[in-house]
Amino acid sequence: MACRDHNKQLIMACGQCKTAVCDECIELHHNGHQPFLTLKSAAKTVIENLQKATDNPDYTKIEKDFEEFSKKCQGEKMHADRTKQELLNRRDNLKAVLDQVTEAAVNKLERHKESVLEELDRVKTDKEQKCKTIDDFKGTVQRLSTSQDYLEVVVQGWNLKPPETSTVDFPNISELKFSAGTRRDETNRVEMLFGELKLQDTTSHHDGTISSDLGHSKIDMFSTLSICSDELFGDGPGENPISAQSDDSTKIKLSHSCESLRCDVKLIYQRSLKLGSSPQTMVPTTEGKCWILASPWQTLHLVDTKGEVINILQAEIAFPDDVSSASQDNSTFLAYFTKKCVKRGTLMINKNEGKHSFEMSTFIRTDPMFLRCVCLIPNGDIFVGLTNKPHLPSGPDHTSVLVRYNQKGKEIRRVQKDGHGQDMFYIPVRIKKSNTGSVAVVNFTESGTAHLVLLDNDLNLTHRYIDHGVALHADEPLPGPAQKFMITDALFNHQDLLLISEYYSRTVQLLDPSCNLLKVLVTDLQNPVWSLAQHAGGDLWVGVEGGEIKVYTHTIDYSLETL
Known part of the structure; x- marks a missing residue:
């Protein structure tokens, strides 16, 4: 040359x-100029640099993504064909009365299948092109590395650019789930009898996980049916489809019963309130205001329903760990972990000067136990969660209890063990009580998760809610903890249904009195939920990490129906 x-x-x-x-x-x-190199020496340097470039882990990831997408496409075809056959078998079992419904369901399935595969093929083609570019680059590098034409190596090598490593996001696919009907005795209700196909939005991610309305979880995306069916005869495997739409009606069948609970939910976003720091606890007052204990500085804010701050207390309260408000006189009770006491505070208002003051006095001492949380109930009794260690407890000598005191500060009930003789609590961090006497406790676990413990008025265990859609009766032993499930707050609404906030999925969920999941109410939050509050007018406040409070109009009507 x-x-x-x-x-x-x-x-x-x-x-x-x-x-x-x-x-x-x-x-x-x-x-x-420096340095001057022989062509052979320069070629060697070029090859070394290019070979280093071929070791880019992003290339391996893109190639792996392509391989996984090929499997995904094949799996989608198999799942769709399998579900189609299930639908056809259902038609055969129910004879001619189901012909029309079957045809409509199959057509819907085929349309969905075509739409899903079209989207997957588009992404697959894009990834295939990227893989081809990478293969061409690797091939050129390999050819240059064995070439004895050093001049060619130098000239082409310096002009050879590694391919870009930008990845193609996995598509958001609406999954079609088949749920069999439950009213088998009503032949005139063919669609309900046959079941229906429902869209269930999920997104696949590069780390092999799938996120849906209930958050982000580790799932084998190629062994899980994205188009699947529950058992065609009977009530299915025991999981209820969950709709993220808050204006639809949810119906679940009660076990061993011919009744169902119909729940009509309306949750409408109204506005956002800015606090400036994360609302750790929110406690409405009878006067339409709300006490908000904010983290990280543990300041106590008194705000009105518009979010306007009436007063901020910090020095006066000296870093409490929880707050609750009594309904009869609007007294505020503050829990202190290291001081091992509950203090009662009264907000004094000087109308002439327009100033506020906060007078505090010690109400209960819990020594030697450390105080984790406090809850006031209308009759003046107080529930507290206590642990015997100041740090995250471990070992057989660890003790956590739930204690009830009367309005004079005398202990009247203490509970620690469940019916299996196991400790019910690791660290109780939230306590709420219903109008009918049930007590809900958010229990932080040793593995870093948090589930809900539900007790009756005598503090006997009735149910637990341990994972998305997973409720346990008191007779059932507690299995291992979910990998990513952390309830941050709970409350009973005016109908004594439970609302809970879950950290990882950033959701607010509605449970029935037995901890069965009725509906996921809030799913579109950008940050995790820390706290919940329901005001007398029905407004639901959702306290979000970072200092924002989402306000929703919240109405729920439910009734029992005979099937």
């Missing part, structure tokens, strides 16, 4: 300019 400028043999490589040069190039244009 000759020099384009001087038509002489290229004999060296200028490392500074990264070009091959002849003797005149060196003398006229590259005088003083």
Whole structure:
């Protein structure tokens, strides 16, 4: 190969300019440049740099993504065909009365299948093109690495650019789930009898996880049916489809019963309130205001329903760990972990001067136990959660209890064990009581998760809610904890249904009195939920990490129906 400028043999490589040069190039244009390399030495350096580039882990990831997408596409076809056959078998079992419903369901399935595969094929093609570009790059590098034409290696090597490593996001696919009907005795209700196909939005991610209305969880995306069916005869495997739409009606069948609970939910977003720091606890007052204990500085804010701050207390309260408000006189009770006491505070208002003051006195001492949380109930009794260690407890000598005191501060009930003789609590962090006497306790676990413990008025265990859609009766032993499930707050609404907030999925969920999941109410939050509050007018406040409070109009009507 000759020099384009001087038509002489290229004999060296200028490392500074990264070009091959002849003797005149060196003398006229590259005088003083460093380093000058033999073509063989320069070629070796080029190969070493290019081989390092081929070790880019993003290339491996893209190639793996392509392989997984190929499997996904094949799996989608198999799942769709399998579900189609299930639908057809259902039609055969129910004879001619189901022909029309079957045809409609199959057509819907085929349309969905075509739409899903079209989207997957689009992404697959994009990934296939990226893989081809990577293969071409690797092939060129391999060819240059074995070439003895050092000049060619230098010239092509310096001009060879590694492919971009930008990845293609997995598509958001609406999954079609088949749920069999439950009213088998009503032949005139063919659609309900046959069941229906429902869209269930999920998104696949590069780390092999799938996120849905209930959050982000580790699932084998290729072994899980994205188009699947429950058992065609009977009530299915025991899980109820969950709709993220808050204006629809949810119906679940009560076990061992011919009744169902119909629940009509309306949850309408109204506005957002800005607090400036994360609302750890929110406690409405009977006067339409709300006490908000804010983290990280543990300041106590008194705000009105518009979110306007009436007063901020910090020095007066000296870093409490929880707050609750008594309904009869609007007294505020503050829990202190290290001080091992509950203090009662009264907000004094000087109407002449327009100033507020906060007078405090010790109400209950819990020594030697450390105080974790407090809850006041209408008759003046107080529930507290206590542990015997100041740090995260461990070992057989760890003790956590729930204690009830009367309005004079005398202990009247204490509970620690469940019916299996196991500790009910690791660290109780929230306590709420219903109008009918049930007590809900958010229990932080040793594994870093948090579930709900439901007790009756005598503090006997009745149910637990341990994972998304997973409720346990008191007779059932507690299994291992969910990997990512952390309830941050709970409350009973005016109908004594439970609302809970879950950290990882950033959701607010509605449970029935037996901890069965009725509906996921809030799913579109950008940050985790820390606290919940329901005001007398029905407004639901959702306290979000970072200092925002989402306000929703919240109405729920429910009734028992005979099937």
